[in-house]
Amino acid sequence: QVQLQESGPGLVKPSETLSLTCTVSGDSINSYYWSWIRQPPGKGLEWIGYIYYSGSTNYNPSLKSRVTISVDRSKNQFSLKLTSVTAADTAVYYCAKATGRQQLVHWGQGTLVTVSS
Amino acid sequence: QSVLTQPPSVSGAPGQRVTISCTGSSSNIGAGYDVHWYQQLPGTAPKLLIYGNNNRPSGVPDRFSGSKSGTSASLAITGLQAEDEADYYCQSYDSSLSGVPWLFGGGTKLTVL
Numbered sequence: 001q002v003q004l005q006e007s008g009p010g011l012v013k014p015s016e017t018l019s020l021t022c023t024v025s026g027d028s029i030n031s032y033y034w035s036w037i038r039q040p041p042g043k044g045l046e047w048i049g050y051i052y053y054s055g056s057t058n059y060n061p062s063l064k065s066r067v068t069i070s071v072d073r074s075k076n077q078f079s080l081k082l083t084s085v086t087a088a089d090t091a092v093y094y095c096a097k098a099t100g101r102q103q104l105v106h107w108g109q110g111t112l113v114t115v116s117s
Numbered sequence: 118q119s120v121l122t123q124p125p126s127v128s129g130a131p132g133q134r135v136t137i138s139c140t141g142s143s144s145n146i147g148a149g150y151d152v153h154w155y156q157q158l159p160g161t162a163p164k165l166l167i168y169g170n171n172n173r174p175s176g177v178p179d180r181f182s183g184s185k186s187g188t189s190a191s192l193a194i195t196g197l198q199a200e201d202e203a204d205y206y207c208q209s210y211d212s213s214l215s216g217v218p219w220l221f222g223g224g225t226k227l228t229v230l
Contacts, residue, residue, distance in 0.1 A: 045163065108162065
């Protein structure tokens, strides 16, 4: 079955860059949408952005100046980079796959990233 | 503040029926874009519950149903069970130039009494 697994540092210092990777198994990254979503502790879901299988991207306007989502087809992975982080970026970060009607069908388990010195 | 508005909380007794609303606008739900619903059990990742307004993925009990009308959508849960206690989120697409393309509602906490 399709599985997604986030990986990356759990602690990032303020003003530095948050980098996460999502490894996909049981499916090819050469189809549909591959997305990042985050959830601050005790709060709701916030969509960060997606990369379409063609390579095109779409980002949340509130994060667009700091976000890059890229794909590594050889490793069946996609990645998130968020620059100039602050404490407000502390959250559980999820990677997910969305299909034809843009519903998020498969989710990773999530990884907590804390921004602190 | 989410552009899709959900009640912060709803509650019901076992066996009862509850509904969760998701109110949008003419640039998202009202424009005809699909609404999807997710269930997030405590400490776990969200799970797709309803897609395309009223479709259930394989494995989701038929106690869960979705509907859409105008600028709003609803999730209904019948025969409420203790295991339904969770947070529920709606999601839709927004076409406004300054908005967020993929929107989530603020979430609704369901308490089973």
